[in-house]
Amino acid sequence: MVIRCCFVTAELAPLVKAGGLADAAGALAGALHSRGVDLRVFVPMYAELDRSTLSLEPEPGLADLELSLGRHRYRYSFVRARRAAGPDLLLVDCPELYGRPGVYGDAEDEHHRFALLCHAALEACVRTGFAPQVVHCHDWHTALLPTLLRQRYGRAPELAGARSLLTVHNLGYQGWLPASVASELGLPEGAVETAGLAADRINLLRQGLRDADAVSTVSPTYAKEICSPELGMGLDEVLRARGDEVAGILNGVDYSTWDPATDPHLPHRFSAADLSGKARMRAALCDLLGLQDAPGRLLIGIVSRLVWQKGVDLLEGALEEPLADGRIAFAALGAGEPANEALLESLARRFPGRAAFRRGYNERLAHWIEAGADAFLMPSRYEPCGLNQMYSLRYGTVPLVRRTGGLADSVRHFDPATGEGTGIVFNDADPAAVRWAVETAAAWHQDHSLWSRIVANGMREDFSWDRAVEEYLQLYRQIAERA
């Protein structure tokens, strides 16, 4: 059976990226396409979409369309983007909504930008006679699609058999809006739930989770966690009320970008068979960041958005002593909440030559830290999937992770007795647990053969998209059978 899928996303790497959603959506769309899924991929034609590798042409029959959202009327068209590799994209061209800087913004019409994307995708299916069995939406931006299918577009013969799949990449971002804009989403009155929600607001992710035919998320552990009050972020009840399982499919890694043997960002490359390049990367990273190298000292890296989720505040009180006595050095890259930035700045100031912090987003430095550090720290409070721990494994950099979400699913705690395991996994979201992980890593690092064993175990792991896409295909088939 050929599966036809309407795939709608607010981000798609490498063309337009704000976070992990882009990586997952970009890689998944490519993998589905190469497995023969008949895909229509819809993305807004943002001003900042990287057009350099695209060949663009207007899509016949899909020009100058109109959509009313409340009293606002938008005109839009579709542009087909052909690429050297991967499926064509259908870019939704509406300069009034997408012709501004940034992927996301805080303008008053922000919800129109994503409502239009959802309407446009379904409208295009109807107008071109494309009848998908699966409409795959991602996160709150496109979570309106299941309701649009049920309440407005599902009557069209092309979409009568379509079933929706909503993938949650991060439950922390839900698309809260004032209830007053419910009438601006292009749906019949009452179709969008307002009752019972805080301060008379609507919540687009909640709406999607209620109306989607199937729900998935990006790791098996997170799939369970979001059904519990602790990590359900107010949506666990809606998830439990569905009565079916949330599918958990661990994201893959794009090893064409993240492989130390071929990484173009690195002046020194390496592989499991020859780690001499890793030692040179370590020296180069220390040079670059002004860190003093010392034999036996454990260099711990961190690359992260500096937000509550990532637990960077838990480093306070965890790193000072091992930094002071010279057992560890620390290299951090990231940007985010001022308090977290201040904490990292303060470590760098108090421990010159031992701790360094670079504020901002820097792709090259992210690769250098993955390659040059001995260990990589992720003390996340929650982590739907997480990518850096999987990069670390491939780069021979031992991950120190909290046992949550995708971190728990991708890193196995090392057991010195058996020699099995790929990293250090700690349970609690507190500085004492982080300290324990750091101290354990520093002690194990002293034992060359033990450390080499952890590194070798990690480098053998395979988190490629080949596995993940098979699981999505299976889910698509299950959904298509219901169609």
Ligand code: ADP
């Ligand atoms: P999230 O999507 O929650 O930020 P993920 O681990 O899924 O977390 O993906 C984050 C991606 O963004 C990783 O590829 C990581 O290396 C990258 N990243 C985060 N912060 C920075 C930064 N300051 N500079 C470069 N890359 C970064």
